[in-house]
Amino acid sequence: MKILVTSLAALGVPGLALAADLTVSTATGDATVPSNPGTVVALDLAAIDALDALGVELAGVPDITPPAYLQGAMEGVARVGTLFEPDYEALAVMSPDLIVAGGRSQTVVTPLSAVAPTIDMTITGEALIDEARARVATYGEIFDRADAAAELTGALDDRIAEVQEAVADKGDALILLTNGGKLSAYGAESRFGWLHAALDLPEAFPELDADTHGEAVSFEFIAEVDPDWILVIDRGAAIGQEGEAAQATLDNPLVAGTKAAQNGQILYLDSAPLYLAGGGIRSLMGTLDQIEAGFSR
Structure with a gap:
């Protein structure tokens, strides 16, 4: 047969x-x-x-x-x-x-x-945007959807260019992940580092370790760095874990004294797409929308 x-x-x-x-x-x-x-x-x-x-x-x-x-x-x-x-x-x-x-x-x-x-x-x-593009292109090959894949990656490139303009000359940023009452900071080579690298967004503290899980930091560290912007990812909210929310964790006099807090420039990002589906094409687009909205206020 x-x-x-x-x-x-x-x-x-x-x-x-x-x-x-x-x-x-x-x-x-x-x-x-x-x-x-x-x-x-x-x-x-x-x-x-x-x-x-x-x-x-x-x-x-x-x-x-x-x-x-x-x-x-x-x-x-x-x-x-x-x-x-x-x-x-x-x-x-x-x-x-x-x-x-x-x-x-x-x-x-x-x-x-x-x-x-x-x-x-x-x-x-480290190379999240490039890898996200490559994965979509591969799926396009496998499932005979190359044109649709090219449209998605093209739309991503266009969105990145638009958000680059929105953040240009707006100051530096510090990326923080909260986990209950704990804090970690993430640099340009970390899992969230594409927010710096792809958007040309300056790091408030360029000496952070290149570690996937970030570098544990204190409120004193945040006050000393004194970033123009703070981008916050709430791990507990992302995984549905009970505990102290990011806003409560950062409700602190040392954080309140930073330029970011004084100017209303602490952005609480939608954490689940970033933390659970990082690199997904729509996850990226949603985060870019939030960044543009925050920096364009």
């Missing part, structure tokens, strides 16, 4: 053309994947963001409360484990044509590859 099907496909019998494999770029180099796979599982929120923006229907997603803008993309879709621990039994039953992993699921790419073709589409902080 296999020989017959192959022969008929070679003769061009309608409906029996065999899908060709593609070699595409991923976070860990080139990988071979099926062209236009039918049953697709995505275990990374940035990937779900981009795939949904391209109109790709998913068969499986992680069991997590997503950022509000991704709720529609994940509603009614089968849950196949968590971001960190896939449900291998459910995946084996589903028998997907392609699994898209990355970020928090990056460590399980190898065991996932034993279930189905799996690609690592992790997006890192």
Whole structure:
């Protein structure tokens, strides 16, 4: 039967053309994947963001409360484990044509590859914008949506240029992540560093460690740096964790004395897209909208 099907496909019998494999770029180099796979599982929120923006229907997603803008993309879709621990039994039953992993699921790419073709589409902080563009382009190749992918990345480039203008000559900025009552600062080479690098937004304190998880800081540090702007990401709010909110944490006399506070230039960013789906094309666009609105007030 296999020989017959192959022969008929070679003769061009309608409906029996065999899908060709593609070699595409991923976070860990080139990988071979099926062209236009039918049953697709995505275990990374940035990937779900981009795939949904391209109109790709998913068969499986992680069991997590997503950022509000991704709720529609994940509603009614089968849950196949968590971001960190896939449900291998459910995946084996589903028998997907392609699994898209990355970020928090990056460590399980190898065991996932034993279930189905799996690609690592992790997006890192240091070159986040370039990698976000590259991932969208790869999805465009895989799902025969190259034109739509080019439109998305073109719109991102246009938006970045517009926000660069909005922040130009408005002063420097300090990126803070709050986690309950704790504070971390993030520099240009961190997971949130694209806000500096892509937007040409000067760092208030350029000597911060290049660390994915930021550098622990104090209220005294913030007062000494005295930034023109403070961009705040609330980790607790992003993951739905109970505890002290970012506004309460920063309700402090030392913070209140900074130029940022005195001039009403503390921006509380929508944390879930940034923290959970960092590098997703729509996550990026939403954050850019917030930055432009804040700096244009």
